[in-house]
Amino acid sequence: MTTTSLAVDVVGLRKSFGRQRALDGLDLRVETGQIAGFLGPNGSGKSTTIRILLGLLRAEATTVRVLGGDPWNDAVALHRRIAYVPGDVNLWPNLTGGQAIDILSRLRGGVNTTRRDELLQRFDLDPSKKARAYSKGNRQKVALVAALASDAELLILDEPTSGLDPIMEAAFSACIREARTEGRSVLLSSHIFAEVENLCDTVTIIRLGKTVESGTLAELRHLRRTTISVILDDTTADLSPVPGVNDLAMDGQRATFTVADPDLGLVLAELAHFKPRALVSTPPSLEELFLRHYGTELAANGVSVP
């Protein structure tokens, strides 16, 4: 097995279910020791990709490398080094959460009881309850504890915080950061932008089974527009002729507009002539980036995009 700096390396991944094409040229990389966010609307293929990375589904004619191996053929060896939290956690209704954690940990390689007990406490989970009696959030915790109690090099997490309350989300974030400190890699699919912005080093956004954007958060922001809001002394000033100013809105003394990042210097120089009194610049949030990509879908649903 070769060692590379990539924990996950997927190029041009394709997968069909019968006639339906689920993945259509998807690229995804996770650097070793980093946390990678994985975003996309419902049904865009996140879970399908993750199942391929785990050798649960078979990829169509592409190279998929996970920890330097082929997830389909080397599954047994690779899985010792991977921990997984599925999108829908299904447990045996008649077994307790503690039993489920042990069974899943054991299948991976072994049970680290000290670590398990510590995590049970951090997530405030009662392991002696039958799974049938758990709430959705508690079922999620069972899967999280089983995965985090392992010493896996790569954590693959499919919407791991769905159903968790804010306190547990914070506990989860802390655990993931610790994992990074220990040098582990994380692939995290999510619908929660704040979580991804908080935790992730890199982000991949997909749509209809294709990667539409990927890079570090900083890079992504850089490619996008910054929103600037200025207060001008001169209420008659007209900024619209200034090159580089877009989406201008005037409200008394306040002017709000967006600027593409390369034009920023030019626009600020022009702006000086208008004697601004105060200026606020907001980098684009991930949410805005995301929504811009799905503009067409949202428009079809009657939602207008800023």
Place this chain on the structure above:
Amino acid sequence: MVRFILRRNWLRLLIWAVVLVGMIPLVYESQRAAFPTEADREAYASIANTPSVAALTGTPYAADTLGGILVLKIWMTLAVTLAFATSFLVTRNGRADEEDGRTELLRSNVLGRHAYTVANYLVVGGFDILVGAAITAVAAAMPLPFDGSLVLGASLAGLGLFFLGVSAACGQLTSTSRGANGLAAVVIGTAFVVRAIGDLDGTGTTPGWISGLSPIGWAQQMRAFGENRWWPLAPLVGGAITLCAIAVRIEARRDLGAGVLPDRPGPSAAGRFMMTPFGLALRLQRASIAGWFAAVVVMALLYGSVASAMANLLGSNPVFAAVFGPNGSSATKGVIALLVMLNAIVASAFVVESALQVRVEEASGRAEPQLAGSISRIQWAGGRLLLPIIGSALMLVVGGVVMGSAYGASQNDAAQVWALLCASVIYWPGVLVTAGVTVFMIGVVPRLAPSLSWAFFAAVVIISVFGELFSLPTLITGNTPLTATPRLPVGQFTMPPILVLTAVAAVLWAIGLVRFARRDLAQDA
């Protein structure tokens, strides 16, 4: 609500109805061909009253008419099938939905908390009545006497309704659909066995009083094409209404998702054994396995003693001797051999259910995190499938020994233990072929595996037990996993069929497992 349930189940209902009603013309035609003249039928009537007929299909009456023969040949099959169909349907829309959380969604939109349950009972009850009506219409069109046809349809519909009540109550008592179906099956099985004992105990065409304890016995007492009685319909329908009312009362008192017994906290860590696939399978299926073994032991005890009662009866029965030959002891052997095969049928049902748990784990999404562990698919599935392999072997051994002991005790013949043990154990390869069909289906057509496996099982049972009654070609009746096995102690033991069955099982298992390892995991959405 009723419309909603119909939309979700119409295909299932239609298939059951077609299968049930379709048997009437099939059997009618075959019997008309077999007994074309009045004289043929009278000859048949004089020999029809044998213990094995009584035990399997009930005490014959009016066997000199085509209607009577039709009832004799098909009524019990229809009755038991309809009882099972009814209980599966009730559970599917009742406990299974509740278990999966679908009821929660519905109840939050729907006015009354009983609306869905009652609609479920109405749909399935309507199904029973329609099947009865269709059977009446088809039988009358054959043409058979109309009043007899009417009683025939009514007796089956009434029995279906009664078991609607039974399964409604079962669905409220247990908290899982498997438990509900299992409990209903036990009730149906008990009703069948109780009636078999009563019918064996009968004199002439009147069954013994014990049959009066079984709802199947009540429905039989309507005697379609014979006396055409109506009064037994009253306890059947009355029982159905009472049981449904009790079920609704229980539902009103319990929480959604709960059974009557509450959940207790369990151990917070798993034992070592439970962490292996085989151990986990054993832990998950232990309740059901205990049920299967209990059924085998009870049946074997019963059969063992029934056989001895029959043996006594036979010595003085010239009619019986005419069928099975002059030697009374060979006739007993014939009955014993049939009972041993019934035990193998139970073992076959167990392996199908147990092997299908692999698919259940996969479909429910529970297999996914397990297979994301460091274990190959073959190892995982193999570990779980060890359970049906070992379990069925034990079941055949236990069934054989218990039946042999019960029978041997009545005959003062200890050698029967060993004889019936051997007779029972040689069914193992055949049982593994049936299991192999399930494994094959899981590997090749995962989503259809449950229905196809059970269909195969049902075909094997019907052909093995009733095949000769339907006068099917021996190419079919002789080559099911069970009938291909030498039928001891009547037949001679030969090795080739055992070897062939073993080879067929090995091939099915190998293909199934390899396909399972090579295909995409198929989770139900």
